[in-house]
Amino acid sequence: MLLVAPENFFLFAPLLPEAASGTIEPRHAVIPLREMLRRTQLLVGDVTSIDLAAHTAVARDLTGAEHEISWQQLVLSPGSVPSVVAVPGLDEHAVGFKTLADAIWLRNQVLRQLETADATLDPVRRRELLTFTFVGGGYAGVEALAEMESLVTDALHTYPRLGRNDLRWVLVEARDSLLPGLDPKLARYCEERLRRRGVEIRLNTWLESCVDQTVVLSDPAVAPYVSATIVWATGQRPSPLGSGLGLETDEAGRLIVDDGIRAVGRSDVFALGDAAAVPDPDGGVCPGTAQHAVRQAKVCAQNVAAALGVGQPTTFTYRNRGLAVTLGRNQGTAQVLRFTFTGLPAWLMGRSYHLLMMPGLARKVRVVADWTTSMLFPRDLSQLGSLGRRAPLA
Numbered sequence: 374m375l376l377v378a379p380e381n382f383f384l385f386a387p388l389l390p391e392a393a394s395g396t397i398e399p400r401h402a403v404i405p406l407r408e409m410l411r412r413t414q415l416l417v418g419d420v421t422s423i424d425l426a427a428h429t430a431v432a433r434d435l436t437g438a439e440h441e442i443s444w445q446q447l448v449l450s451p452g453s454v455p456s457v458v459a460v461p462g463l464d465e466h467a468v469g470f471k472t473l474a475d476a477i478w479l480r481n482q483v484l485r486q487l488e489t490a491d492a493t494l495d496p497v498r499r500r501e502l503l504t505f506t507f508v509g510g511g512y513a514g515v516e517a518l519a520e521m522e523s524l525v526t527d528a529l530h531t532y533p534r535l536g537r538n539d540l541r542w543v544l545v546e547a548r549d550s551l552l553p554g555l556d557p558k559l560a561r562y563c564e565e566r567l568r569r570r571g572v573e574i575r576l577n578t579w580l581e582s583c584v585d586q587t588v589v590l591s592d593p594a595v596a597p598y599v600s601a602t603i604v605w606a607t608g609q610r611p612s613p614l615g616s617g618l619g620l621e622t623d624e625a626g627r628l629i630v631d632d633g634i635r636a637v638g639r640s641d642v643f644a645l646g647d648a649a650a651v652p653d654p655d656g657g658v659c660p661g662t663a664q665h666a667v668r669q670a671k672v673c674a675q676n677v678a679a680a681l682g683v684g685q686p687t688t689f690t691y692r693n694r695g696l697a698v699t700l701g702r703n704q705g706t707a708q709v710l711r712f713t714f715t716g717l718p719a720w721l722m723g724r725s726y727h728l729l730m731m732p733g734l735a736r737k738v739r740v741v742a743d744w745t746t747s748m749l750f751p752r753d754l755s756q757l758g759s760l761g762r763r764a765p766l767a
C-alpha cells in the first residue's frame with residue numbers, strides 16, 4: 374500500500390479556524406501520517422501524471438526527483454482547491470483558508486496588524502490596518518471570521534491605544550443567506566450573532582476588485598475601502614489531478630462514482646471526498662464534507678481489499694446526521710437529525726463531535742488540554758511570523 378501526499382501529516386480541517394485563532398496549537402490540528410498509517414509506505418510529494426491504461430503513475434518527491442509507480446488499484450482523493458475567479462488584485466492581496474499554512478499565516482497577519490495599528494497615529498490608516506474582509510459566507514468563511522474576531526476582541530485589552538471603533542469586519546456573500554445547507558433558522562441565528570458582534574454582513578454582494586488592498590464590492594451603497602487583510606473563502610472546485618484522465622465527471626468536475634466508490638466503467642479506480650460525486654443515499658450527491666469523506670474512505674478501503682480477494686465488497690449508505698457551526702466565544706449552532714440547538718449547548722456539541730472524530734487518543738488529549746488552557750488563561754498573542762523565514766547569517 375502506497376500513499377502519495379504533499380505533506381507528512383493529515384489535517385483535521387474542522388479545527389483549522391481554532392488553529393488560526395490560537396484556541397488550539399496549530400500542530401494539534403494535524404496528525405503525522407507515519408504515526409497513523411504504520412503499515413503504509415508514504416511518499417511525500419505530488420502525483421504529476423496517471424496512465425490508466427498502463428496502470429502507472431508518476432510522483433515527484435520533495436527533491437524534484439520523479440518516481441514511476443505501478444498500481445493494481447488506484448484511489449483518487451486529491452480533495453479540492455479554492456475556486457479562484459478573475460478578480461483584479463486577488464492574487465496579490467488575498468489569502469485562502471484551506472491549509473495549515475493559511476491558518477498560521479492568518480493568525481500572524483491579524484496579530485501583526487494589531488501591532489502596526491498600535492504604532493500608527495493616523496486614525497484613518499489605523500482603521501485600514503484593522504479592516505478584515507472575508508469573502509465567502511460558507512462554513513470555512515463564517516467560522517474563520519468568527520474565530521479571528523474573537524481573537525482580536527480578546528487581544529484588544531492589551532492594546533490600550535486601540536478601541537473597537539478602530540476595527541472593521543466585513544463578510545461578503547454572493548447568495549442571499551449564509552451557510553448553505555444549514556437549517557435557514559440556524560443560518561439566520563449565526564448571521565444575527567455576527568452582526569451583534571459588529572460584523573458587516575453583505576449578502577447578494579460579490580468582490581469586484583481589491584487592487585492595492587482597496588476593496589470594491591458590487592453593492593454601490595458600499596464605498597470602496599482599504600482592507601489590509603482579505604481572506605478568500607469562497608467555494609471549492611475539485612483538484613485538477615482527476616481531470617484529463619478520461620474518467621466521467623459531473624458538471625462541477627467531480628469524478629462520478631457508484632455506491633461502491635468506483636469510477637464509472639472501471640473496476641480498478643476509486644474516487645472519494647471533495648473530488649468525487651458520490652451518490653448520497655438521501656438523493657443527489659454527497660456534499661464536500663469531512664464527515665462524508667471519512668465514511669466513503671471506509672467503504673473504499675473495504676472494496677479495494679475485496680478486489681484483492683480479501684473480504685466482501687460493500688456500498689456507501691451513510692446518511693448525514695447533523696451539522697455544527699462554531700462561532701467562538703461559546704457560540705454556535707447545531708442540527709442533529711430534526712433537532713436544532715443554539716448557543717453554548719450547540720458550541721459544546723460541535724466541539725464534542727470534532728473531538729470524537731479526531732483520530733488518535735494522543736491528539737484528542739492534546740486538543741482537550743488546549744481547550745482547557747484557553748478557558749483558564751488569557752490567549753497567547755505572540756506573533757511568530759518571522760519564524761517561517763531563515764535569518765541571514767550576517
Ligand SMILES: Cc1cc2nc3c(=O)[nH]c(=O)nc-3n(C[C@H](O)[C@H](O)[C@H](O)COP(=O)(O)OP(=O)(O)OC[C@H]3O[C@@H](n4cnc5c(N)ncnc54)[C@H](O)[C@@H]3O)c2cc1C
Pocket residue numbers: 377378379380386387388389390418419420421450451452453470471472512513612614645646647648661662663664665666
Ligand atoms: C476551514 C475548513 C473547515 C472545515 N470544516 C469542516 C467541518 O467542520 N466538518 C466537515 O465535515 N467538513 C469540514 N470541512 C471540509 C473538509 O475538510 C473536506 O470536505 C475534506 O477534507 C475532504 O477530504 P478529501 O480527502 O477529499 O480532501 P482533503 O482533505 O483536501 O485531502 C486531499 C489531499 O490530497 C492532496 N493532493 C491534491 N493533489 C495531489 C496530487 N497531485 N498529488 C498528491 N496529493 C495531492 C491535497 O494536497 C490534500 O492534502 C472544512 C474545510 C475547511 C477548508
